[in-house]
Amino acid sequence: MAITRFKALELAQSRANTHVKLPTEKVTDYYGSMTFNDEVMRSLLSPEAYLKINTAINSGTKIDRDAADEVAAAMKSWAISKGATHYTHWFQPLTGTTAEKHDSFFDIDLSTGKAVEKFKGSALVQQEPDASSFPNGGIRSTFEARGYTGWDPSSPAFIMENAAGTATLCIPSVFVSYTGEALDYKTPLLKSIELVDKAATAVIKDFFNRDISKVIPTLGAEQEYFVIDEALFNARPDLMMAGRTVFGHAPAKGQQLEDHYFGSIPNRVNSFMVDFEIEAMKLGMPVRTRHNEVAPAQFEVAPTFEEANLACDHNALLMDLMSKVASKHKLKVLFHEKPFAGINGSGKHNNWALATDTGINLLAPSSKPKENLRFLTFFVNTLKAVHDHADLLRASIASAGNEHRLGANEAPPAIVSVFLGSTMSQVLDEMENMSDLDDIHLEKGDNVYLKLGINKIPSLILDNTDRNRTSPFAFTGNKFEFRAVGSSANSAAPMTILNTIVADQLIIFRKEVEVILEKGIKKELAIMEVLKKYVKESKKIRFEGNGYSEEWVEEAAKRGLSNL
Structure with a gap:
């Protein structure tokens, strides 16, 4: 153990300072550049869809299918332009850490056999991860596995760059059980805020x-x-x-x-x-x-x-x-x-x-x-x-x-x-x-x-x-x-x-x-x-x-x- 520690100390003391590539722009120019924020939505969505999303964020109203499809299309185009290849519903289960399951935009058009990029409103609004392996406070049995993640439009989606050089579109979401119980930290927080x-x-x-x-x-x-x-x-x-x-x-x-x-x-x-x-x-x-x-x-x-x-x-x-x-x-x-x-x-x-x-x-x-x-x-x-x-x-x-x-x-x-x-x-x-x-x-x-x-x-x-x-x-x-x-x-x-x-x-x-x-x-x-x-x-x-x-x-x- 002592030898291992001496080697670790020697290695730590010999490390050079890692160079950080600084942006050429001002902070105010690149702040929020990797988020699907209000400015991006205003520029990419129709006035009708933007109004619906803005109303949903501020008043908690539901987003209809047409608006969700338009947001999903805009979000996909924006994310791909930023280098994203996958998307995920990003949520906060009771483990104390964040959770994500990456799905690719890539798909096959069965009628032509060609590769296409797809992301529909239904995929934006709701996903279905397995809920059986997450903490639940004893309110669910192991065989009750179905859980849902749902898009939280009040928290902007963002692009997370990966070590491999690719990027993922992360969509902040709630996580609930099949019967509606909260299985995360965000759902009770949103209720308390309301x-x-x-x-x-x-x-x-x-x-x-x-x-x-x-x-x-x-x-x-x-x-x-x-x-x-x-x-x-x-x-x-x-x-x-x-x-x-x-x-x-x-x-x-x-x-x-x-x-x-x-x-x-x-x-x-x-x-x-x-x-x-x-x-x-x-x-x-x-x-x-x-x-x-x-x-x-x-x-x-x-x-x-x-x-x-x-x-x-x-x-x-x-x-x-x-x-x-x-x-x-x-x-x-x-x-x-x-x-x-x-x-x-x-x-x-x-x-x-x-x-x-x-x-x-x-x-x-x-x-x-x-x-x-x-x-x-x-x-x-x-x-x-x-x-x-x-x-x-x-x-x-x-x-x-x-x-x-x-x-x-x-x-x-x-x-x-x-x-x-x-x-x-x-x-x-x-x-x-x-x-x-x-x-x-x-x-x-x-x-x-x-x-x-x-x-x-x-x-x-x-x-x-x-x-x-x-x-x-x-x-x-x-x-x-x-x-x-x-x-x-x-x-x-x-x-x-x-x-x-x-x-x-x-x-x-x-x-x-x-x-x-x-x-x-x-x-x-x-x-x-x-x-x-x-x-x-x-x-x-x-x-x-x-x-x-x-x-x-x-x-x-x-x-x-x-x-x-």
């Missing part, structure tokens, strides 16, 4: 702005990972089989000097980063940030936030892409949450918010008191949802690797709590102590927002809130950061739960406000009365201190919070 859209839009239309027609959950997933030389990886059977080391001794130098974080990126790793970022940009993934993380050989890539479904697809695709590009550089990417003992593990911080179709971030404070009442509505309801369903959130991030990482004085603890920062904590404390509804008397001309104290919220609290890296769920000024998600996880799982519990809470909130409104109470007072109740009921989930401390474990037990 649910939170309906619930949030109803609240806004009833209480704030009737011009809003859609609410979209957004996500930015910060991906942490380790990179090691391929030879060193192959010299460790434990790494090869488990993705983590299970024996060995600590290195002479770990992260004690805290000199790796934000340090100079090693040349080979930097070349690898540049290489996969170029490919990611071509595939329409808006990666923006790269840096060294805390542990030796640990790094991070972060994108611009996107609509949640697209962001989850892009993160799953990015992980696959990184692994493929790494092999060109004789490197290995480790997404395991805790690949090495004694140093930090890796997470995937999920930055979640709600945005309207007009571009308003519902979790961003404003300088206008009326807009701040809307902000408080969604802010407090999210807090209440996490309080009431902390067990579901905790379950959504549970995995063997993540359980090994959580609570290890480097990652958020296993106790779900919410960090708000001093500014918002003070705002909620004042809400809790405000006068009862019956004690607030409004005269004609009174400013209701001044009476309710809503005008005290600063419009920019990004810098008024410290960062608490020990909190699993933190408010960071205009979004909530779910920091406890594991690095290898599919973000769709925690996002499905978060969307669902917030939607459920907004439905309850709307009903409770309507009950008060029926008594003839002013709308703003009714909203604040319900929010005040929620602030009191959810207070025990709020924690501003050190989540690593033993004192917090004891305090959480007193509060009745689960420590799973």
